[in-house]
Amino acid sequence: MTCVELQQSLAEIENGSTAEQQAHLRTCSSCSALVEELALIIAAAPALLEAEEPSPRVWNSIEIQLRQEGLIRPQRANQPSALSLAASASRSRWGWARLMVPAAALMILIGIYVNQRFRTPQQLVKGQPLAITSEANIAGLNDDELLQEISNQSPALRAQYADSLRRVNDYIADAKRIVDADPYDEEARRSLMEAYQQKSMLFELAMDRSLP
Amino acid sequence: MSGRTIKLVALSVMVAGTLLAENRKEYRFNVGPKASVSVNNPYGSISVRPSSGNTVVVNALLHSDKVEVDNTQTANRVYIQSHLLPGADANSGQVDYEVLVPTDASITLHSSTGQLYAEKLHGDVTMEGTASPVNARDLSNAHVHVKTLNGAVTLRNVQDGHVEVDSLSGEVTLNGVNGPLVQVVSTSGNIVYIGDFGSSGEYRLTSHSGDIEATIPETTSADVSARSVRGEVHDDIPLQPKTHTSFVIQQGRAFAGTMGRAAVSSTVVLRTFSGKIHLKKRADK
Numbered sequence: 001m002t003c004v005e006l007q008q009s010l011a012e013i014e015n016g017s018t019a020e021q022q023a024h025l026r027t028c029s030s031c032s033a034l035v036e037e038l039a040l041i042i043a044a045a046p047a048l049l050e051a052e053e054p055s056p057r058v059w060n061s062i063e064i065q066l067r068q069e070g071l072i073r074p075q076r077a078n079q080p081s082a083l084s085l086a087a088s089a090s091r092s093r094w095g096w097a098r099l100m101v102p103a104a105a106l107m108i109l110i111g112i113y114v115n116q117r118f119r120t121p122q123q124l125v126k127g128q129p130l131a132i133t134s135e136a137n138i139a140g141l142n143d144d145e146l147l148q149e150i151s152n153q154s155p156a157l158r159a160q161y162a163d164s165l166r167r168v169n170d171y172i173a174d175a176k177r178i179v180d181a182d183p184y185d186e187e188a189r190r191s192l193m194e195a196y197q198q199k200s201m202l203f204e205l206a207m208d209r210s211l212p
Numbered sequence: 213m214s215g216r217t218i219k220l221v222a223l224s225v226m227v228a229g230t231l232l233a234e235n236r237k238e239y240r241f242n243v244g245p246k247a248s249v250s251v252n253n254p255y256g257s258i259s260v261r262p263s264s265g266n267t268v269v270v271n272a273l274l275h276s277d278k279v280e281v282d283n284t285q286t287a288n289r290v291y292i293q294s295h296l297l298p299g300a301d302a303n304s305g306q307v308d309y310e311v312l313v314p315t316d317a318s319i320t321l322h323s324s325t326g327q328l329y330a331e332k333l334h335g336d337v338t339m340e341g342t343a344s345p346v347n348a349r350d351l352s353n354a355h356v357h358v359k360t361l362n363g364a365v366t367l368r369n370v371q372d373g374h375v376e377v378d379s380l381s382g383e384v385t386l387n388g389v390n391g392p393l394v395q396v397v398s399t400s401g402n403i404v405y406i407g408d409f410g411s412s413g414e415y416r417l418t419s420h421s422g423d424i425e426a427t428i429p430e431t432t433s434a435d436v437s438a439r440s441v442r443g444e445v446h447d448d449i450p451l452q453p454k455t456h457t458s459f460v461i462q463q464g465r466a467f468a469g470t471m472g473r474a475a476v477s478s479t480v481v482l483r484t485f486s487g488k489i490h491l492k493k494r495a496d497k
Contacts, residue, residue, distance in 0.1 A: 002374075002376070002393060002395070003355075003357070003376065027336075027355060027374070028336060028355045028374070029248060029318035029320075029335070029336040029338075029355070030320070030336065030338050030355070030357060033248070154324075156302065157324070157342060157343075160342070160343065160361060160362060161361070163381075164361055164362065164380045164381060164399070167380065167381060167399045167400045167420070167421070168380060168399050170420070170421075171399045171400075171420040171421075171485070174420065174441075174485050174486075175420075175485070178441060178485075185458075185459065186458060187439070187458060187459060187483065191418065191483065191485075194397045194418060195399075195420065197378070197397065198378065198380060198397060198398075198399050201359055201378050201380070202361065202380060204359075205340065205342055205359065205361055
């Protein structure tokens with residue numbers, strides 16, 4: 001199991017964890033540190049008022065918004081939606097933690113989740129364009145806002161980030177075109193995911209500790 | 213006083229001023245097995261080498277009084293942070309660190325511009341930087357995670373590693389790197405692999421527009437799949453072609469096959485969108 005797979009599977013950890021997850025955590029300090037931090041958040045969560053938990057209306061409105069933007073599609077009656085899964089996840093052991101993880105990771109995961117789990121074969125056959133988060137803003141920022149932040153904090157780095165953003169956006173656009181051309185191409189889908197991860201990393205580096 | 217003497221005096225004053233402004237500090241921490249050491253340094257280099265005992269030694273060279281070093285130890289974790297004071301910039305805020313850690317310690321290094329370096333460790337290594345060149349060598353049984361924007365990454369002699377490198381545009385060079393997982397993802401940087409792909413690992417080298425070059429001995433055992441959407445692929449080593457692949461083999465754009473003994477082979481995936489892929493045979497000495 002890789003670090004990415006572990007982090008994507010965190011929502012599935014209940015009271016214990018799977019043998020695979022435990023094996024990875026035993027050997028990976030960065031993931032075990034992440035899990036420790038999540039555990040701390042969860043330990044603190046009961047102190048929060050129950051009333052502060054988002055109501056089903058919140059999840060519904062997010063779901064409607066995502067549908068309107070074409071990021072997810074209506075599901076069959078017996079098929080759970082991404083948001084209902086997210087809502088149920090919020091009641092699981094890692095629920096509060098999931099609400100606390102960075103918005104960037106959330107947007108990436110929503111994109112991957114919608115693409116990989118919720119596209120039915122019928123949708124693929126119809127050749128509908130993939131619903132992904134290409135236009136979604138990561139961490140609540142769009143590219144221009146990110147560059148503005150960098151200009152404010154560290155003007156010398158702005159040109160580097162602008163160039164990197166252009167490159168990674170090209171990467172996403174090319175990867176998306178290949179997936180659109182052949183939605184069954186697993187490698188292409190993986191490439192698209194990696195392109196988004198590169199952009200996620202860019203935002204992370206910009207906003208993380210390495211930026212002075 | 214001659215002109216030459218005046219110049220010498222002026223130079224001496226400048227050197228003395230620089231030395232006065234520079235400030236060396238040393239910090240020592242006693243730690244247990246598998247300690248965790250984190251160094252966050254916006255400007256400046258960080259080098260990590262093994263110490264002889266269960267001690268973490270941090271030598272910091274501060275380039276001005278516009279920066280301080282915050283240090284804390286919580287149980288088996290040591291945190292070092294360069295603390296920029298008002299008015300600090302890339303020069304005055306610079307700190308260069310030389311850190312000695314027990315060989316089994318896990319380290320996390322952050323810098324924006326300075327070189328990140330680690331050697332001879334077998335704990336986990338995480339290195340993140342914006343323009344920082346990243347170098348690591350002689351690591352074993354470690355998770356090695358590297359993230360850079362445009363700094364070059366060079367890993368040399370990493371054995372049984374769980375290696376994940378993400379770089380936007382920096383060149384990535386892996387020399388003698390093997391393990392269960394070796395993965396490089398780059399947007400536009402070239403990727404160079406020199407080695408033998410181990411015996412049973414998964415090797416994924418992906419770049420959007422960068423070139424990928426793998427130089428391996430002819431005795432390598434590996435299942436190799438290479439594909440460039442718009443670029444070219446070249447293969448100097450004869451492969452036994454695969455009858456079934458997950459993609460259409462387009463001549464000059466992709467190849468897939470097995471070399472050496474399939475039973476003990478690693479899986480090698482080379483992918484680029486517009487770059488070139490070259491699987492080269494290592495010249496025997």
